[in-house]
Amino acid sequence: QSALTQPASVSGSPGQSITISCTGTSSDVGVDKFVSWYQQYPGKAPKLMIYDVSNRPSGVSNRFSVSKSGNTASLTISGLQAEDEADYYCSSYTSTTRVFGTGTKVTVL
């Protein structure tokens, strides 16, 4: 099971929108709606931000949204804020395994 492909880095100015892609295959990302996204600050455990295409855990801002087309899922952060500067990972699954994306460092300029 190979890691899902994400861009290494994405940057934007405060208030802008950025999009992070997550590309897999027809055996994982392309199967159904279950792609999840995580935010990770340095030295901290990952935090679930959004899953199942559109579900956000309590307390997660609605500035985070997702979309999916074929084997690629995308996370959009709208109204970029300084606190959004972190690493972001996607995850998907097959029948018995799970797989993470390669990770994207988001920089707020």
Next chain:
Amino acid sequence: QVQLVQSGAEVKKPGASVKVSCKASGYTFTGYYLHWVRQAPGQGLDWMGWIDPKSGGTSYAQNFQGRVTMTRDTSITTAYLELSRLRSDDTALYYCARELVGAPGTFEVWGQGTMVTVSS
């Protein structure tokens, strides 16, 4: 509240084994799969496998087959990860994570991580 609390940091020599624990509280231990994920310094997240605390069934990532064993003790609501034949590239932060029921790949609760250092 729902919590996963992991054991403390470990330092091991190459070729040795390490066993990391993950103590669950605040929920029904047997109701959720627990996964293990590791992160080498400066690197991304690497899924290792899962255990079903109810049945003890497991599934391991191919990269760790033959070296990893996941077990649990339901009487103390604790899951364990054992990794054998340690190498220097096993130096990493090891996390346990609870998977949301019905949403595979969705890890809603994470432990604080256990640093394992492999060095001669």
